[in-house]
Amino acid sequence: MPRTATGESSLARAVRILESFTLDEPELTVSEVARRAGLPLATASRIVGQLVEYGLLGRGPGREVRVGFRMWELASRAAPTRSLRNAAMPYLEDLHAVVGHHAQLAVLQGDEVVFLERLSARDAVVNYSEIAGRLPPHISSSGVVLMAYGPAELQERVLARPLESWTAETITTPDRLRATLDQVRRRGYALLAGHVHRDATGIAVPVRNGLGEVVAALSVIVPNDARAVSAVPALLAAARGIGRSLR
Amino acid sequence: MPRTATGESSLARAVRILESFTLDEPELTVSEVARRAGLPLATASRIVGQLVEYGLLGRGPGREVRVGFRMWELASRAAPTRSLRNAAMPYLEDLHAVVGHHAQLAVLQGDEVVFLERLSARDAVVNYSEIAGRLPPHISSSGVVLMAYGPAELQERVLARPLESWTAETITTPDRLRATLDQVRRRGYALLAGHVHRDATGIAVPVRNGLGEVVAALSVIVPNDARAVSAVPALLAAARGIGRSLR
DNA sequence: CGGACCCTCCCATCCATTGAGAGGGTGTTT
DNA sequence: AAACACCCTCTCAATGGATGGGAGGGTCCG
Incomplete structure (x- = not known):
């Protein structure tokens, strides 16, 4: 069942994923990210994987996900x-x-x-x-x-x-x-x-x-x-x- | 001539665009972004437009593009x-x-x-x-x-x-x-x-x-x-x- | 007023993206 | 030790959002 429920760009989804991190909860599991961003688990897992690869997200010692160091670096150029x-x-x-x-x-x-x-x-x-x-x-x-x-x-x-x-x-x-x-x-x-x-x-x-x-x-x-x-x-x-x- | 030279995800391109901003040159034109990220002008223009819409990039008073406030906000949660x-x-x-x-x-x-x-x-x-x-x-x-x-x-x-x-x-x-x-x-x-x-x-x-x-x-x-x-x-x-x- | 830049929109094409589900983890409860 | 409840990643066929050359229209400068 491909491309069905979408109607939005992958970029929009990536941004929604980045936005699911808050000051109070800077570390989330992939499932939690999927829930907050309103995405299917498989999709969230894939995009999180990419964002980690590009450094915008990072992984803790376990599997938890957090905002990445590279993101901070890029943003400090604001x-x-x-x-x-x-x-x-x-x-x-x-x-x-x-x-x-x-x-x-x-x-x-x-x-x-x-x-x-x-x-x-x-x-x-x-x-x-x-x-x-x-x-x-x-x-x-x-x-x-x-x-x-x-x-x-x-x-x-x-x-x-x-x-x-x-x-x-x-x-x-x-x-x-x-x-x-x-x-x-x-x-x-x-x-x-x-x-x-x-x-x-x-x-x-x-x-x-x-x-x-x-x-x-x-x-x-x-x-x-x-x-x-x-x-x-x-x-x-x-x-x-x-x-x-x-x- | 669509989808030809690609072989990469739109997310990867968006990240390349974000990375074209440096500490020394925090403001770029869309053309400059396209050049640095190695993207066709039309493509760069479109992705920059999206990133601006999502707040990861911002526009100055002219048409120049810079890293957006939202990006800083998201990153500060690192x-x-x-x-x-x-x-x-x-x-x-x-x-x-x-x-x-x-x-x-x-x-x-x-x-x-x-x-x-x-x-x-x-x-x-x-x-x-x-x-x-x-x-x-x-x-x-x-x-x-x-x-x-x-x-x-x-x-x-x-x-x-x-x-x-x-x-x-x-x-x-x-x-x-x-x-x-x-x-x-x-x-x-x-x-x-x-x-x-x-x-x-x-x-x-x-x-x-x-x-x-x-x-x-x-x-x-x-x-x-x-x-x-x-x-x-x-x-x-x-x-x-x-x-x-x-x- | 010509030339050299800029930038955005259009649109036919098609490949990267999609998401259910399988398969396999780990940790807690019964 | 089995059952449960979570986790997470990978696969794969179908497809619609992304693509980029070019058109059209800006602005600036000499």
């Missing part, structure tokens, strides 16, 4: 991430050294916030964000900053959707989100205490490129107490430095 | 890189803060050295290594460490090949390389002054996992002068810390 990261890294380090806990760099991708880089102290407060991890924009300080300075359509789309709640402090009404965005634009930074986790405060500022466009958000996560606001000047200064490095 | 990087990052930061210049983490991949992470000061001495960049093992201090503690077959393969020369100091004879490897094993670290660039000294130490296996090299690049050796204790201490974090 220009958008690289130039921003290179410009930001020294400032992110300084920020981390001074403020402690977590210092992060995030960008907008689709309608979500993606963290490009994160520096964490070993004894830092909890933090749910992960490098390459995604969060809805209304949850985190980075997201609110990126929304506030982002395209109007994005704001409308996010405001139109139900706002997921993570703690008692999370913004869950469009009105409150709108008010927060206004406040961020007035103040030039976002400070959200206990929105992601009750013990943590996120503080974020916009990073502007040479043209004045907001291209990223720089943020720190600190304990949820009165001293949190003192991190704002360091953030603003670091964001300016990154902007200058971006030419 | 387990081998992630756990080592996460364990090493805090120590790499401390090392960088204390020693200055460049602090790097490298692993062996194939018969080459690949840099997983690098922290650089803005005013640091020159450094040719790049994140996701490759170097032949005999050139750099990281490479020599990874060779010294690596599998015997690797040493034989590298010793059998011609040893490329970068500066007057570069190791170019098998005898000298063998002697250097012995010295590294005796001392527990590698110090190569002026091998990559005459003004820079590389110092590297092995990073061991919980089983005592050498899984990476930790290194710093400092100015080529008498103070260089003083970085060794800090490197050794950091490598032990990383090893402990790897459980």
Whole structure:
């Protein structure tokens, strides 16, 4: 029964296979891959075999499959991430050294916030964000900053959707989100205490490129107490430095 | 004239297309991609179009093509890189803060050295290594460490090949390389002054996992002068810390 | 305004891809 | 030790998605 249920290119299937790996489950069996990608086992086995051959996937000591080293290598050539990261890294380090806990760099991708880089102290407060991890924009300080300075359509789309709640402090009404965005634009930074986790405060500022466009958000996560606001000047200064490095 | 010159899967071609992007030239035109991947223009155009649709490639403001954000996202889920990087990052930061210049983490991949992470000061001495960049093992201090503690077959393969020369100091004879490897094993670290660039000294130490296996090299690049050796204790201490974090 | 590049779409041809099933693993339960 | 429940890879005939020369239409430059 050949070629029957298809209607899609083999490339599309390969990409679906690559997408079945997540941050939480970076290792899967072939069967699991087949299930997630919605492919017959034999087909999944064959494509996985090819991807392993080309290095995009790799095999662990058993038969489990994971994303391959070659994939990481190819992806690290991605220009958008690289130039921003290179410009930001020294400032992110300084920020981390001074403020402690977590210092992060995030960008907008689709309608979500993606963290490009994160520096964490070993004894830092909890933090749910992960490098390459995604969060809805209304949850985190980075997201609110990126929304506030982002395209109007994005704001409308996010405001139109139900706002997921993570703690008692999370913004869950469009009105409150709108008010927060206004406040961020007035103040030039976002400070959200206990929105992601009750013990943590996120503080974020916009990073502007040479043209004045907001291209990223720089943020720190600190304990949820009165001293949190003192991190704002360091953030603003670091964001300016990154902007200058971006030419 | 369809399907004639093929004999290979479309997936193989897609991977060849992804591989035509390099660190030095992260943006290519479709014609350039076709040339590098050895594909007819029409075919390259079609596959590039698909890869863009799936997000593995992206388009710049003009028509130029680059590696896509989604590719970076998928690759960041690669387990081998992630756990080592996460364990090493805090120590790499401390090392960088204390020693200055460049602090790097490298692993062996194939018969080459690949840099997983690098922290650089803005005013640091020159450094040719790049994140996701490759170097032949005999050139750099990281490479020599990874060779010294690596599998015997690797040493034989590298010793059998011609040893490329970068500066007057570069190791170019098998005898000298063998002697250097012995010295590294005796001392527990590698110090190569002026091998990559005459003004820079590389110092590297092995990073061991919980089983005592050498899984990476930790290194710093400092100015080529008498103070260089003083970085060794800090490197050794950091490598032990990383090893402990790897459980 | 000619020349040298770019890029995408078209479409008749046909071979690489397909997936059920066989065959053979490994690990756990009865 | 047998039964079970998973795993995974290979085979093979049928076929529809991939193929690539060329047409058509861009942009840039001197």
